[in-house]
Each structure stands twice: as structure tokens, then as C-alpha cells.
Amino acid sequence: MRLKDTGLTAQELKDMVNKYMVETYERYDFIAERAEGMYLYDEEGNAYLDFYGGVAVNSCGNRNPKVIAAIKDQLDDIMHTFNYPYTIPQALLAKKICDTIGMDKIFYQNSGTEANECMIKMARKYGVDNFGPERYHIITAKHGFHGRTYGAMSATGQPDNAIQMGFKPMLPGFDYAEYNNLEDFKSKVTENTIAIMIEPVQGEGGVHPATQEFIEGLRKLCDEKDMLLLFDEVQTGWGRTGAPMAYMGYGVKPDAVSMAKAVGGGMPLAA
Template sequence: MNTYNRLSVAFEHGEGSWLFDTDGNKYLDALSGIAVCGLGHAHPAVTHAICEQAGKLMHTSNLYTIPRQQELAQRLTQISGMENVFFGNSGAEANEAAIKLARRYGHQVLNIENPSIIVMENAFHGRTLATLSATGNRAAQAGFEPLVSGFVRAPYDDVDAIKAIAANNPNIVAILVEPIQGESGIRIPADDYLNQLRAICDEHNWLLMLDEVQSGNGRSGQYFAYQHNGILPDVVTTAKGLGNGVPIGACLAQGKAAGILVPGSHGSTYGGNPLACAAALAVVNTIVDDKLCERATTLGSKILEGFREELKGATYIKDIRGKGLLLAIELSEAGAELAVLAKVKGVLLNVTGGGKVIRMLPPLTMTDSEAELLVKTVSRLIKVYAADESETQ
């Protein structure tokens, strides 16, 4: 089905931060399959884990014990401070599990007949009907009505708006929020935003549910972005970078949320199968053992400093921001075609946030020289583009 506006390129193989197309051209991958390939392409640890597991066992069923799944769950709970994990196949499935968990919590614990979840403007949580309804993108929702009810929307990074909802809506059972909004343009909230949300949830006995599908797995400079704030959510979801390209999603819970889902209340045919868990376990161990969270912080700072120096004083730049390797250059005017122009110059990135935000999500394994090439190439491209636009006006 024609559901993607694809660029005219097909890739044959990858190596580290580079992709090679079917004509032999090479591209510096600053998008990582939209924050998926955090270890780059053809990482030996992941390749070995997949090949070894595929030669033994790829799938049984969640009707039986899956040792690799238990091992991965133990590793993730140890890192996150959570208690247990449900495995699915994607970020949308992980968020679906979180939404179902919150509704069940509302019914069983809070005795609320019509439980509602606070979600944010410009959020992105997935494209299934429930996660699409939670998403704050009207263009993505259009044509799929009736949407799923039970969501109350608030402005992102606005604690007073949350407090106002709390004072007027007795059906709220949870807050679902991205620690850093990705699809809307790498929007980073105030330093204490998550801490204040944690306090509000504690006050009202709500669940704090964090969508770390994009910001998790080392990308922000901590394994999970909430760890910058020294808090613990009740539920956290992740996917994308967890499998480095092998489909897997996870919904983690702790405390009062940990026992809500029980046998028969939720499930998945493929979720957490031996192959996906073997790949994810290799990813998690590599991120931790190779100190790639720290690398994301160092490299992200280096790239941001480079862009700020290269584009200093440019009136067509509204903002240059980032956290770890979640990086954005916001333009004063829309420049959606920059993704195509960058591809021509051998760099893969995308433009989001209404066509005004250049989003870069490079691999955590990107080298310093590759980072310098990224800064130089993209800065030059933006300058030329801005000059061309100025001449045509």
C-alpha cells in the first residue's frame, strides 16, 4: 500500500555509521532508522547473537518459559529500577500495553468507571487506534475517526495545565508523556518537568507513564531519559533502539503498576521470542559494557557545539538543541526538502516539526571524525539552502 513518501534510494548493506545503496554510493547515517540502529549497522555483537540464536531456536510461544526473555527482563529491570516487563513487537504495542494497564488500574484500584489518561499536545505514541488517539498530531488522526475516547490533552511542559485538569476531572488515572518529544522536533522540557509530574501523580495516586520509545536505550545520555531527573516512573515503554533493527518493544512497570496485568489480561504471539530477546540482550549489554550512554553525552555535546559555531549568527536558525544524541536544528522557515538535499550530499536525516526541524539521531557508535563530517556537511547544506531561498524571495 502506498503509505510512505519514500526517498529514491535503496540500500544494500551497512557498516557502522554508513549505508551503501544498490549503486555503490555511501551515506553517513545520521538518522539510524529513526533512532533504531543505535549501535550502527552490522554490529558484530548483534550479528553474532542473531546468528547463534537462529541456529538454535527462533520461536516457541509465550505459553512456555523463554529463558532469553527472562534474561533480558532481568537486565532491563536491573538497569531501569522497574520490577517486571511485558514484551511486544514495537513501540506502539508497548504503549498499547501501558494504556491498557492504566485503564485496568483505574477500574481495579481507583474504582473509576471511565478512566482517562492525560496526554500532551504534539505527542507521538504510535499509529494503532489507541496510540493514535493518544498522539497529539491531528494530521495523523484525520480520516480514522471515531478515535478512542479516554484521553485528556494538555500542553507539553506546562505543569499548571496538568494541575488545572487535576482540579476539574475526577476520572484521571495516569499521565502518559515523552521525556523528550521526538516526532514534534526534539522538544526538551524544563529540567524539573518530570519531577513535578511525579509529584502530581503521587498526590493524586495516578500512574506516571513515560514513553521512551525514542529517548531510551542510551540515546539521551542515560539508559532512560528519566534517569537524568533521579525519579522512577510507574510505567516506562521503549522499543526502537532496543533491538537495533530486530522488532521488539517493552512495557516496564513497578510498584502499584507491576501487578495490574495478569494471565489472560494481555498477550502477544511474537512478543519476547528467543530471537528478538537474543538480539536485544546483545544490544543492552553492548550499550552498558561499552559505556555508550556516556559516549552519547560526549558526542552530542561535540556535535551541538560544532553546529552552533558553524551557524553562529544565522538569522534563518531559530534554535540548535539536543540532549545526548537527540539533536535538532530548528529553522525560521519550513525546509522540508532539506532531507532530499542532504541525501544528495550523502547524509541521511529527516525534517519534522511542521517541516522546520532538522532531526538527527546518529548511532551511539559514531566516531569523532564522522561527527565532524556530519556538522560540516549539514551546516554547508543549510547555508546554501538559506542563500538560495533568499535569492528566490
């Protein structure tokens, strides 16, 4: 939709947003009316270089013709259904993802936060089912980011940041250790710890890659202590570090990995 089709001026549209929408981000003072490749365009045709890439989503560029064609083709067949029937795209994509990244199963989600919530639930259920009701604690990294719903927000190691401020108390069972500090992670492990969950490259924490020694050490620690190693690759997954997933560059396989953003190419898809 173009601004001229609404009968509104640019300022009237901005005023409408400010009146009716909850403010979560401070807006840039332009209207993104259309996009092409690496650029956004406002209603006057001014081009803006899109360094955000839709916040790590549009890895194929804006309005990639192959992505658009795939969406249009699917809309002609079926747009949405419930969980019970088999669907062709689900099956084909599940196999392709598992074959590409060396995992066994996939569970589809709508967003990265939901994918991380799923990993948290999976880890806790694994711990409780196999070791008892107290084995549900998870260690994550300080300055990490895993989302803004309660489980993911509790896993986010920023207790004094605005992400958690105003929403406490957080869910119990989470502890935070210094990123790239294997000894600190070891010191936080107790008899109730069931998993370690990190980003292979911290995103909002400042783009800090994990060291090879750290990743290998976490894998060994988890194996020794009967714990799960969980990687949050919502921001790093699908080619952002060169390999399909960042962990593949380390040669270390997690027990579960979350993905979103780039895997959907702009559609609400995660796993």
C-alpha cells in the same frame, strides 16, 4: 540480497514497490542494498550517511558484528516459540533490563506502539479495578506522539494532524495539555483521571526536553491524586540521552515506561 541477484534493474524494482506496496512514506530515490556502520550503500556502491539510524533503531550502527553474532547464535537453537515454555534469552534479558533501569517487571512487545498500547491498557485496568468504571481517563501532551494504532493514536496529542485525520472518532478518555506546562496539566485533571503519559523528550513534536520542574511536578501531582505516571521512551530509551533511560537523568521514576527501537538493535523487540 543484492539487486544483481534479482534480474531486475533499479527502476524495475522501484516500479514493483510502487505497484504492489501501499505508500506510507515518500521514498528517497535510491535503493538501500546493504549497510555498514554509519553508512547505507546503493547497488552501485554509493555511500549515504545514515543520520536516521533506522529512525532511532540502529544505535549500535548498521550490521554491528556483536548484534549479528547474537542473532546467528540464537537461530541455531530456537527462532520462535509460543508463550508457555520458559526460554533462556527472555529470562536473562528481563533481569538485565529491570536491574539496569530500576523497574520490577517487564512485558515484551513487538513494537513501540504496542508497548504504549500496553501502558494505556495497564493504566485503565488499574483505574477500573481500584477506583471504579469511570476512572480510565489519561492526559497526554499536545504535539506528542505515541503511535498509530487506535489507543496510541488517540493518546497522540495532534488532533488536527494527519496522524488522526481520516480515522476519527478517536477512543474516548484522552485529554491533551501543553508540554512543559505543569499548571495546564493540573487543570485537566478530573476525578476520572487515572494517568499522565508523556515523552521525557518530545520526538516528533520537535525534540523538546522536559524541564526538571515539569517532571518533578508531574510525579508529585500523580502521587497526590492516586494517578500513574507513564513515560514513553520508545525514541529516547537506551542511551540516547546519555543515561540508559531519559527519566534516569531527571532522578524521577515513572510507574511504567515503554521502550522499543534501540533495545532491539533492528529486531522487532519492545517492552
